[in-house]
Amino acid sequence: MPDTASRPGMLEQEAHRLRAVGDWTLPHYARLRSDVIRVHEARTIDLERLGDLDTAGAALLVDLLGPDTTREIAEASHRLTRERRAMLIAVADAMRVSLLPPPTPRTTPLTALAGLGLAVERLGRQQLTLLGFIGLTLSRLLGNLLRPWRWRFTSLVAHMQQTGLNAIPIVALLTFLVGAVVAFLGATVLRDFGATVYTVNLVAYSFLREFGVLLAAILLAGRTASAFTAQIGSMKANEELDALRAQGLDPMEMLVLPRVLAMMISLPILALIGMLSGMFGGALVCSLALDIPITQFLTILQRDIPLRHFLVGLGKAPLFAFVIAVIGCLEGMKAGASAQSVGEHTTSSVVQSIFMVILFDALAALFFLEMGW
Numbered sequence: 001m002p003d004t005a006s007r008p009g010m011l012e013q014e015a016h017r018l019r020a021v022g023d024w025t026l027p028h029y030a031r032l033r034s035d036v037i038r039v040h041e042a043r044t045i046d047l048e049r050l051g052d053l054d055t056a057g058a059a060l061l062v063d064l065l066g067p068d069t070t071r072e073i074a075e076a077s078h079r080l081t082r083e084r085r086a087m088l089i090a091v092a093d094a095m096r097v098s099l100l101p102p103p104t105p106r107t108t109p110l111t112a113l114a115g116l117g118l119a120v121e122r123l124g125r126q127q128l129t130l131l132g133f134i135g136l137t138l139s140r141l142l143g144n145l146l147r148p149w150r151w152r153f154t155s156l157v158a159h160m161q162q163t164g165l166n167a168i169p170i171v172a173l174l175t176f177l178v179g180a181v182v183a184f185l186g187a188t189v190l191r192d193f194g195a196t197v198y199t200v201n202l203v204a205y206s207f208l209r210e211f212g213v214l215l216a217a218i219l220l221a222g223r224t225a226s227a228f229t230a231q232i233g234s235m236k237a238n239e240e241l242d243a244l245r246a247q248g249l250d251p252m253e254m255l256v257l258p259r260v261l262a263m264m265i266s267l268p269i270l271a272l273i274g275m276l277s278g279m280f281g282g283a284l285v286c287s288l289a290l291d292i293p294i295t296q297f298l299t300i301l302q303r304d305i306p307l308r309h310f311l312v313g314l315g316k317a318p319l320f321a322f323v324i325a326v327i328g329c330l331e332g333m334k335a336g337a338s339a340q341s342v343g344e345h346t347t348s349s350v351v352q353s354i355f356m357v358i359l360f361d362a363l364a365a366l367f368f369l370e371m372g373w
Contacts, residue, residue, distance in 0.1 A: 007051060011035035011064075019046040024057025032057065036064045044069070048079045058091040067096035126352075133330045137260060140252045155258035163224045163259075164266025168273060170223075171216050175207070175274040178215060179281030182206055187290050196290050200300045203282030208309040212275030213267075214361055217320040220267060221353035225328035228259055229349040232332025233342035241333075251333075260325040267321035268314055275313065312373055316364055323360065324353045 007022035009032050018039065024032060045065060062070045074080065074088035144150050186202040232255055235241055241251050279301070286292035331349035335342045 009051065009057065011039060013039065017046065018044070019049060020061070021049045021051075023051040023053075024060065025052050025054045026056040029056050029060070032060050036060050039064060045073065047073065047077050050080070050084075053084050053087060055087065055091055058088050059095065061088065062092050062095045067092040129334075130327065130330060133333075134326055136252065137256060137326055137329075140250070141257060141260070144253065144257065150253065152254060152258045155254070156262055159259050159262035160266055162227070163220065163262050164269055167220060167223060167266070167270060171219055171270050171274050172277040174219065175212060175215050175278040176281040178211060179203060179207060179278030180285045182211070182278075183282035183285035184289070187285070197292065197300070199282070199286055199290060200292065200297050201304060203279055203286075204301055204305045205309060207275050207278035207282070207313075208305065209313045210361070210365070211278055213271040213313045213317050213320065214357070215278075216267060216270040216274045217317070217324065217357045217361075218354055220263070220270070220321070221324050221357055222350050224263065225324050225331075225349045225353040226346050228325065228328030229332040229335070229346045230342060232329055233335030233345055236333065236335055237337045237339075237342060239337075256326075256329045259329055260322060263321040263325035264318050267324075268317040271314060271317040275310070308373055312368055316361065319360060319364075320357050323356050327353045327356065 009020070009022040009024040009028040011032065012019040012021050022028070045061070065073065070092040071089055074085045074092070077085070080088075183199055183203050186199040187196050190196050190198055190202075232241075235255070241255075244251050244254060283294055283297040286297055287294055328349045331345040331352070335345040
C-alpha cells in the first residue's frame, strides 16, 4: 500500500476488470475525470490499490458506478479503512438524493384550500407587523417633537433632496403626458355631444382630486420606497444596524424618522407640481386641438372648479407619503444578510406601497363621496 499511496490516481482496465490505483484526490481530478468519461459506466471496481481519497475522488467513483453500487462495494470491501468507507457511503447517499427527480405536487381541492389559508395567514401577519411598525414610528416621532436637539436636520434635508427635488422632472413629465391623454380622450367622447368645453372640467377634476397626488405617490413608491429598502437592507446585511445599537444609537431615530418626515414634506410638493403639470398638459391640448385658449381654460378653472377639490387631493398626500416611507423602511429592517433577501424585500416594498396607495385612494374616494366633498 505505501508504494501506491503517493502515486497519481488513475483508472486501470484489464479485460473486463477495473482497478482504482493511486490517489483519487482533487489535484488529479481532471485526469481522473477524463478516465471516468472514457469508461462511461461500470458495474464493479477493485479498490485494493486505492491510495488517498477525498470527496472529489469519491464523487468520481459514484459517477462511474452509481450511488447504489458504490454503497454496496464500500460496505463489502474489507481493505478500505473505516473513514474511506464512511466517506464513500456519505457521498453516494448525497448524490442519490441530488439525482432523484423532484416530487410532482398533487393539486387537490384540499391542498388548494390549504395554500389559500397560508397566503391569508401570511398577509395577516404582514399587516400586523406593518401596524406595529407604524405604532413604533409614531411613538418615536411624537417623542422627538418636544426634543428638537435630537432632530437630524442634515439627514432630513439630504432625503428631501433625494425624494423630492430629484423626482420633480419625472413627476412633471409623466403628469404632463397623462394630462394631455386625458384631454384627448375627454374631447373624443364629448365632441359627439357638442360639449368639448367640459374637457376643462374633466382635466381639472381628475388632476386636482386624483391623478396629481396618485401619480406622484405611485412614482415615489417605485422610486423611493425601493431606495429606502435597499439602503436599510444593505446596512443590516453589513451589520451596520448592530453597530449603531452597540454605540447606544437608535436606528429608528437615525434612519426611519428622517426618511418618513422627508417623504411627508416632499410628496405634497410633488403632488402640487403634478396637478399643475397635468392641467398644463390638458390646457395645451385644449388650445391646440379644441380651440380653447389658455385664458379661457384659466377662466373656466377659476369660475367652475371649487377650491375643496384641490384641498381633497392635497390632503391625501401626507397619508400616502407616510405609508410609502414606513413600508420601505420596514422591508429594509426585515431583510436578511444576503443580496437575494435584499432584492426580494425591495420588490415586496414596491408592490406593497403601490397596493396600499391605491387601496387608501379608493377608500378616501368613497369617504369623500359619502361626505359630499
